[in-house]
Amino acid sequence: MQRVVDFLSSQTGWRRWGIAFAAGAVSTMAMAPLHFWPVLFVTFPVLVWQLDGCYAGAAGRPGLSLAALRSAAAVGWAFGFGYFLAGIYWIGFAFLVEADIFAWLLPFAVTLMPAGLAFFFALAAVLAGPLWRPGIARLLGLALALAVAEWLRGQVLTGFPWNTIGYAVTGSEAMMQWSSVFGVYGLTLIAVLVFTAPAALWSPGAQGARLTWRGCAYPALMAVVLACAYAWGLWRLDAARVAYVDGVNLRIVQPNIPQKEKWKPENRAAIFERYMAVSRRGAPREQIDGVTHLIWPESALPFLLEDTPDALNAISAMMPDGSVFITGAARAGRDEREAAKPGAPAQIFNSLFVMDHHANLLTHYDKAHLVPFGEYLPFQDTLEAIGLEQLTRVRGGFTAGEGPRLTSAPNVPPFVALICYEIIFPDAIRDGEEAPGWLLNVTNDAWFGDTAGPHQHFHQARVRAVEQGLPLVRAANTGISAVTDPYGRTIAELPRNVAEVIDSPLPRALQPTPFVAYGGLIFVAMLLAVFGIWCILTYRQYTD
Numbered sequence: 398m399q400r401v402v403d404f405l406s407s408q409t410g411w412r413r414w415g416i417a418f419a420a421g422a423v424s425t426m427a428m429a430p431l432h433f434w435p436v437l438f439v440t441f442p443v444l445v446w447q448l449d450g451c452y453a454g455a456a457g458r459p460g461l462s463l464a465a466l467r468s469a470a471a472v473g474w475a476f477g478f479g480y481f482l483a484g485i486y487w488i489g490f491a492f493l494v495e496a497d498i499f500a501w502l503l504p505f506a507v508t509l510m511p512a513g514l515a516f517f518f519a520l521a522a523v524l525a526g527p528l529w530r531p532g533i534a535r536l537l538g539l540a541l542a543l544a545v546a547e548w549l550r551g552q553v554l555t556g557f558p559w560n561t562i563g564y565a566v567t568g569s570e571a572m573m574q575w576s577s578v579f580g581v582y583g584l585t586l587i588a589v590l591v592f593t594a595p596a597a598l599w600s601p602g603a604q605g606a607r608l609t610w611r612g613c614a615y616p617a618l619m620a621v622v623l624a625c626a627y628a629w630g631l632w633r634l635d636a637a638r639v640a641y642v643d644g645v646n647l648r649i650v651q652p653n654i655p656q657k658e659k660w661k662p663e664n665r666a667a668i669f670e671r672y673m674a675v676s677r678r679g680a681p682r683e684q685i686d687g688v689t690h691l692i693w694p695e696s697a698l699p700f701l702l703e704d705t706p707d708a709l710n711a712i713s714a715m716m717p718d719g720s721v722f723i724t725g726a727a728r729a730g731r732d733e734r735e736a737a738k739p740g741a742p743a744q745i746f747n748s749l750f751v752m753d754h755h756a757n758l759l760t761h762y763d764k765a766h767l768v769p770f771g772e773y774l775p776f777q778d779t780l781e782a783i784g785l786e787q788l789t790r791v792r793g794g795f796t797a798g799e800g801p802r803l804t805s806a807p808n809v810p811p812f813v814a815l816i817c818y819e820i821i822f823p824d825a826i827r828d829g830e831e832a833p834g835w836l837l838n839v840t841n842d843a844w845f846g847d848t849a850g851p852h853q854h855f856h857q858a859r860v861r862a863v864e865q866g867l868p869l870v871r872a873a874n875t876g877i878s879a880v881t882d883p884y885g886r887t888i889a890e891l892p893r894n895v896a897e898v899i900d901s902p903l904p905r906a907l908q909p910t911p912f913v914a915y916g917g918l919i920f921v922a923m924l925l926a927v928f929g930i931w932c933i934l935t936y937r938q939y940t941d
Contacts, residue, residue, distance in 0.1 A: 398598075398599055399599055399603065402446050402599045402600070402601055402603075403601055403602065405443055405446040405447055405450070406446045406447065406449045406450035406453075406601035406602075407450060407601070408447070408450065409450075413447060413450070413468075413471075413472060413475075414471060414472070414475040415475075416443065416447065417443075417444065417447055417472045417473075417475035417476040417479070418475045418476065418478060418479035419479060420439075420440040420443040420444060420476055420479065421440070421444075421475065421476035421477060421478065421479030421480035421481075421483070421518075422479035422480065422482065422483035423436055423439075423440050423479075423483075424436065424437055424440045424441075424476075424479075424480050425480060425483040425484040425560070427564075427565035427568075428484060428560050428564060428565065428849075428853060428856075429564075429568075429849065429852040429853045429855070429856035429857075430849055430852035430853075430856075432568030432569075434565045434566065434568055437565055437588070437592035438592055438594070438595055439595075440592075441589065441592040441593045441596075442592075442593060442595045442596040444472070444473075444476050444539075444593075445535065445536065445539060445593050445596035446596060446599075446601065447472045448469055448472060448473075448522060448525065448529070448535075448539070449535070449600065449601045450468075450601065451465050451468040451469040451472060451522075452465050452469060452526060452529040452535075453529065453531065453535075453600075453601065461526050461527060461529070465526065466523050466526050469522040469523060469525070469526055470519040470520075470522055470523050471519070472522055473515075473518040473519040473520070473521055473522025473523070474515045474516060474518060474519035474522075475515075476515075476518055476522075477511075477514065477515030477516070477517065477518025477519065478511055478512055478515040480511075480515070480518070480560075481510070481511035481514045481515055481560075482507070482508070482511040484511075484559075484560045484849075484853075485510065485511060485559060485560070485850070486507060486848070486849075487845045487846070487848035487849055487850035488506055488507065488510065488845070488850070489503045489506055489507040490844065490845050490846045490848055490850075491506075491844040491845060492506055494656045494657050494844060495657065514550065514557065517546045517547070517549060517550045518543075518546065520542075520546050520549070521539070521542040521543045521545070521546035521547075522542070523542075524541075524542035524545065524546065525538045525539045525541075525542035525543075528541065528542070528931060530931075530934070530935050530938060531600060531938065532597070532600070532934070532938070533597050533615050533934060534931050534934040534935050534938070535596075536589075536590065536593040536594070536596060536597060536615075537590070537927050537928075537930060537931040537934070538931060539589060539593060540586055540589035540590045540593065540927060541586070541924060541927055541928060541931070543562065543585065543586075543589050544582060544583075544585050544586035544589065544920075544923075544924065545924070547561050547562055547563070547582060547585045548582050548585075548920075551582070551822065551823075551824070552824075555766060555767075555769075556766075556822060558581070558821055558822060558823070559818070559821055559853070559857075560853060561581050561582070561585055562584075562585040562588050562589065563576075563579075563580075563581040563582060563583070563584030563585035563586075563587070563588055564581060564584075564856065564857060564860060565588050565592075566584055566587065566588045566591070566623075566626070567581075567584065567856075567860050567863075569627075569630075570630070570634060570884070570885055570886055571627050571630030571631045571634060572626060572627055572630055573630065573859065573860060573863050573884075573885045574626075574629065574630035574633045574634065574863060574884065574885075575626045575629065575630065576860050576863045576864045576912070577633075577863050577864060577866060577910040577911065577912055578910070578911045578912060578919065579912065579919060579920070579923070580823055580864055580912045580916045580919070580920065581823055581860060581864070582823070582920050583912075583916075583919055583920045583923055586920075586923050586924065586927065587622070587923075590619060590622075590927070591619045591622060591623060594615055594616040594619040594620075595616060597613075597615040597616055598613065598616065633884070634884060634886070637882075637884050639882045639883070639884070639904050639905070640904070640905045641902040641903060641904055641905060642809065642810060642834070642902065642903040642904075642905055644689065644808065645689050645690065645808065645809055645902060645903040646687055646688055646689045646690070646900060646901075646902065647688075647689070647690050647692060647870060647880065647899070647900070647901050647902070647903055648676070648685065648688045648690070648691050648692065648898050648899070648900050649692045649870065649871070649872045649878050649880070649891075649898060649899040649901070650672065650675050650676050650691065650692065650693050650694070650872065650898050651675070651694070651872065651873060651874065651875070651876055651878040651891045651895065651896065651897055651898065651899075652668075652671050652672050652675050652693075652694075652697075652874060652896055653874070653875050653876070653894055653895055653896040654668055654671060654843065654874055654875070655843060655875075656841070656843040656844050656874075659699055659843075660699050661699075662699075664699070665698075665699050665700055668698065668699055669698060669708055669711075671896070672693060672697060672698070673711060673712075673715065675896050675897070675898060676691060676693075676715065676898065677715065678898055683714055683715060684714070684715055684716070684717055685715055685716070685717065686717060687717070688716075688717060688720055688900070689717075689719075689720055689721065689808060689809075690720065690721045690722075690723060690806065690808075690809060691716065691720065691721070691722050691723070692723045692724070692837070692839070692870065692872045693722075693723070693724035693725060693839070693872060694724075694725055694839045694840060694841055694872040694873050694874045694878075695725035695747070695816055695817055695839040695840050695841040695872075695873075695874070696725050696726065696727055696747060696841060697724050697725050697726060697874075698724075698726065701726075701727055701728070701729055702724070702726045702727075702750065703726075703728065703729070703750075703758065704729070709756040710756070712752075712756045713754065713755050713756040716754040716755075716756070717754060718754055719754060719807075719808070720754045721751065721752070721753065721754070721759075721806050721807050721808065721809070722750075722751075722752040722753075722754070722756065723749065723750065723751050723752070723806065723837070724749070724750050724752075724839075725747070725748070725749055725750075725816060725839040725841075725872075726748055726749070726750050727745055727746070727747065727748065728745070728746040728747075728748035728750070728761060728763065729743045729744070729745055729746075730743065730744050730745075730746055730796075744796040745795055745796060746763040746764065746795060746796055746798060747763070747764040747767070747795050747816055747817075748761050748762060748763050748764065748798070748816075749761060749762040749764075749804070749814045749816060749837075749839060751804065751805070751806045753807065759805075759806070759807070760804060760805060760806075762798065762802065762804050762814040762816075763796075763797075763798025763799065764795070764797070764798055764816040764817070764819065765797055765798045765799065765819065765825075766797075766818065766819045766822060766825070767795055767797050768817065768818065802814075802828045803828060803831055803833055804837075809834070809835075809903065810833070810834020810835060810903075810906070811831065811833050811834055812833055812834060812835045812836065812837045812870075813826055813827070813828075813833045813835075813836050813837065813867075814837050814839075815836060815837065815838045815839075816838075816839055816840070817839075817840045817841065818840075818854065819838075820836065820838045820854075820857065820858045820861050821854075821857045821858075821861070823861065823864055823916075826861065826864075826865055827865070827913065832906070832909065833865075833867060833906070834867070834868075834903075834905070834906050835867050835868045835869070835870060835903060835904075835906060836858075836861065836862060836865065836867050836868070836869045836870065837870050837871075837872075838858050838869065838870070838871045838872075839871075839872045839873075840854065840871070840872070840873045840874070841873065841874040841875075842854060842873055842874070842875060842876070842877075843874045843875040847893065847894070851873070851875075851876065851877055851893060852877070854877075855871070855877040855879065858871060859881055859885040859887075860885065862881050862882075862883060862884075862885050863883070863884060863885040863910075864910065864912045864913070864916075865883075865910065865912075865913060866883045866906060866907035866908065866909060866910040866913065867883055867906045867907075868880065868881060868882055868883050868903060868904035868905070868906065869881040869885075870901075870903070875893055875894055876891055876892055876893035876894060876895065877890060877891065877892065877893060878890070878891040878899055879891070879899070880899060880901040880903075880904075881904075882904040883904060883905075883906055883907045888901055888904065889901045
């Protein structure tokens with residue numbers, strides 16, 4: 398094993414970068430749908446030993462120079478590029494929906510986005526430099542740096558915290574439970590501490606050196622951490638007693654409409670009839686009996702529902718008295734400051750409508766986190782002027798809403814409306830002092846075909862439910878539609894590529910989890926605690 402460590406740490410140039418790239422790419426096996434997290438016990442030590450080669454050299458002497466930082470940044474970037482290229486390759490499928498228009502952009506989309514996200518891993522490798530010391534201390538330093546970099550990835554330029562490292566330790570329902578305390582960023586810190594543990598046993602240039610009790614104790618301690626987390630998760634699930642909201646019978650509709658067919662003008666009537674037929678479960682009667690809340694997915698219809706009286710009348714005729722209709726829909730609006738100007742253009746929002754059984758609009762929510770190049774273009778006017786357009790082909794792009802807010806509907810607790818990938822942002826769930834009763838995620842993952850993307854999206858949504866202690870209701874055009882309880886356990890689920898409905902009660906929310914009450918403080922306290930241990934280890938190294 399020592400020869401392997403020395404080999405990994407001694408490589409330079411393209412060999413070093415190639416190894417880092419491969420290790421990053423293989424690391425994505427820890428994410429949904431595989432959840433093969435043991436692979437990280439190999440790939441993260443590889444990253445450590447390569448950074449040893451940058452910062453310590455073969456002799457294991459700590460050192461920090463501009464050249465060392467550049468080398469470490471290249472290793473971190475290569476690892477991150479492999480991680481994101483293999484982890485979000487599926488975004489390229491969206492450019493094949495209208496291949497005659499967008500296929501030429503596929504190579505750029507598939508490579509440039511991972512290349513940009515990889516700079517956060519490069520930043521982590523650089524931040525770890527001042528903390529790089531022999532032995533266990535270097536593992537703590539890398540964990541601190543990666544945890545901070547992953548938090549920044551969720552904030553910078555509107556953020557994109559997809560496949561955050563912490564999700565690697567949430568693959569089972571039992572392991573998912575500790576997200577209710579630490580959140581996904583806290584779990585990222587823990588995950589790096591755990592998965593780098595084998596690197597405590599071997600260091601570059603340690604030929605003939607014996608394993609120390611400290612080096613052996615650290616991996617053993619991390620194994621105990623994993624075992625305790627699993628045992629606590631099992632105990633929490635065993636003690637869980639889920640109650641349901643009285644008098645609520647949800648119907649979640651999954652119409653399974655191919656994305657390439659959705660926006661063709663000639664398909665509008667057929668798509669609407671498809672929604673109506675699936676909502677009625679094919680029953681000949683017009684009204685859907687026993688349903689209190691009917692839910693359709695994101696941007697359900699290829700037209701402006703508010704401006705289509707025939708559709709509204711048909712929906713009204715289908716809905717039972719006192720029931721509620723909730724749907725994703727495009728909404729046309731105007732900026733109040735510009736509305737008075739002659740010829741002011743309409744703004745298009747990706748919205749969620751809440752309607753009564755007469756199809757009267759009660760309230761709406763406008764999506765705040767828009768998808769770059771999907772729903773808007775950076776430098777929109779300039780890029781449109783040279784002929785580029787976003788995938789949704791809405792002239793001028795969608796307009797961002799005001800942000801997350803609590804949404805109310807009759808006869809059901811208030812809920813947090815989250816459209817598409819908004820549910821991957823752990824810091825953007827609660828808004829204000831009033832506690833929500835559930836999470837509603839409407840989405841359209843049809844863009845991404847039968848890839849890992851929809852499975853990753855659903856898994857991250859489940860983790861969000863556990864973090865918040867809230868049930869999750871999810872309506873997806875082609876799947877995965879589901880209802881989960883506040884512990885992330887699936888009550889009802891529809892697989893991908895089927896047209897069907899889910900009829901389900903609504904679970905009740907739990908009391909606010911430790912993450913909800915103290916999430917930010919817990920994460921900061923964890924960072925400070927690990928840094929404190931690093932300081933103690935470093936002090937002992939220089940005083941021994």
